[in-house]
Amino acid sequence: MEILIKASQFILSLSLLIVLHELGHFIPAKLFKTRVEKFYLFFDYKFSIFKKKIGETVYGIGWIPLGGYVKISGMIDESMDTEQMALPPQPWEFRSKPAWQRLIIMLGGVFVNFILGIFIYICLMWAYGEKYLPNENVKDGVWVQDSLAINLGLQTGDKILTVDGQKIKKFAGLSLEFINGNNFQIERKGEVIDKKIPTDFISQLMDRGKNSGPFLYPRYPFAIGKVSEDSPNLKSGLKAKDIVTAINGNSIKYYDEAKNILDKYKGQDVSATILRGKETKEIALKITDEGKIGVAFTTLPSKDLERLGYYDLADIEYSFSEAIPAGWNKSWKTLTDYVKQLKKIFNPSTGAYKGLGGFISIGSIFPDEWSAESFWNITAFLSIMLGFMNLLPIPALDGGHVVFTLWEMITGKKPGDKFLEYAQVIGFVLLIALLLFANGNDIFRLFK
Structure with a gap:
């Protein structure tokens, strides 16, 4: 269907x-x-x-x-x-x-x-206007867990400032900017660092497979997607969509911060602070010897992230007269981005030809x-x-x-x-x- x-x-x-x-x-x-x-x-x-x-x-x-x-x-x-x-x-x-x-x-x-x-x-x-996460609002930097991002020299917490000297407006547009770009600039712990995008970046991106998703994500809260059937915490009271905000008093704002804390309490019983809807609860959890609690992580919709105070989203409405220049700018960016990609297709060293697709694509x-x-x-x-x-x-x-x-x-x-x-x-x-x-x-x- x-x-x-x-x-x-x-x-x-x-x-x-x-x-x-x-x-x-x-x-x-x-x-x-x-x-x-x-x-x-x-x-x-x-x-x-x-x-x-x-x-x-x-x-x-x-x-x-x-x-x-x-x-x-x-x-x-x-x-x-x-x-x-x-x-x-x-x-x-x-x-x-x-x-x-x-x-x-x-x-x-x-x-x-x-x-x-x-x-x-x-x-x-x-x-419809425009609804998006502004790149400048990703104040605590990106979440790096993809090998491609690691190979670029990125670390969790890095802020992407520019690609080819141009500021990035929309966080969701980062992948396309890297595809079309040659170099980028990041901020890491207050230091501005310039980096190059490999010539074969597109080839590496394609080799990940079409279902791999973006190579960069904003940092997400530790939200529970599912409690595994073999989890030691199956009957702990944890539920899907619960958000873990602390373990034994150690605050957790983002999921990527949880690993070090869980490793610290390997094989121990701990008290976890859980946000469920508008309520805060304390739940006793068991951490395995491998530093796991037996749950699947899930991301949250943008609106939920905004409601929880993680990110401020842009929600722009246009009158018809305002929509004319906005639509023109969107058209021009679409055209220029496409031309940049076409240029890379004709350069075999980029591997962009691998992304060329027909009717199925x-x-x-x-x-x-x-x-x-x-x-x-x-x-x-x-x-x-x-x-x-x-x-x-x-x-x-x-x-x-x-x-x-x-x-x-x-x-x-x-x-x-x-x-x-x-x-x-x-x-x-x-x-x-x-x-x-x-x-x-x-x-x-x-x-x-």
Whole structure:
């Protein structure tokens, strides 16, 4: 059921983005009186799930959910209609239009993607505002228990100040900042220390496995998740969600402080101070010879941490006018972060190529239960990502056509049809290879 919910959201988001992207080409083509022969959601190799001709355009849904397209007369595209191109140019064809009109037609899809992403982020800021843990409010530093964080030279209690000289706004954004960064600065017991992020940091992050979670956490109270069946304290009165605040009078604010105290009383009976809801209780506990009390630790929701006075959360509401710059800033950061990651993918030493994913990876980022906020957040991100990817100067993508058109406008020389055909084939092969690699990565990770 969870897979079905994820898949449904993915297909809905993808369909929306494809239709609007292709509309970005369709509308200016129609405005410039260019004939559009097909408008398709998904690809229709050999047959269509649905099709209907209205006027001069066939509208349909294909059976291969890898994208969509508009077939514009007189244009060398994924249809590779060389027979049409061999005939004399007609006034309604793309190739007969002035270069500036062709440029607008080709940029239309990308323009729609960027505008859609910005619009969605503005609406999200207006409807939901922003709720997050500010990094500056993690006053007692981070909790380090992951080997990757240890390898970076981090210790529990360190405060992360900057990455690449930029202050971190949201604690939840630390992982992404480290992925995109080259160096960072911490404060440890009042001393400011500069450190480098290893070139292969992304590779190390990927090798941990997709279910490993963040490599850095805020420090949490010692909250009980479950009392084990073989625990010496099974009948002590401990309950799930109890918070241990002291052992034999030794205060415990954070879970990471408990180990030393428990080791101090190995094999002994102790008195533990427990916070249960709004009540404080004293419970007798037995500590094993290994310094354990036989419980599973659990984290607490952000709201509970704020209620208990551990962290002050930011909860920002925006009017519509305030949401416009906030949504724009969110869009710009999304784009710049994506570009930084793309640069690292093209550097083999970073190992970022291991994180390249296909449809399984994209589908997996959707939540396993419906959330309008999450759905539109992911759709906005994908829209901006799709817009940028289509701008890449690769033949077969919009960016490739744009480069050839700009060359024509600058030099006055139009590339020949044969050259465009060969370029289209090369670009298509590159895209198929990238698609196979990305989806192959997904399959490899599933088996791994």
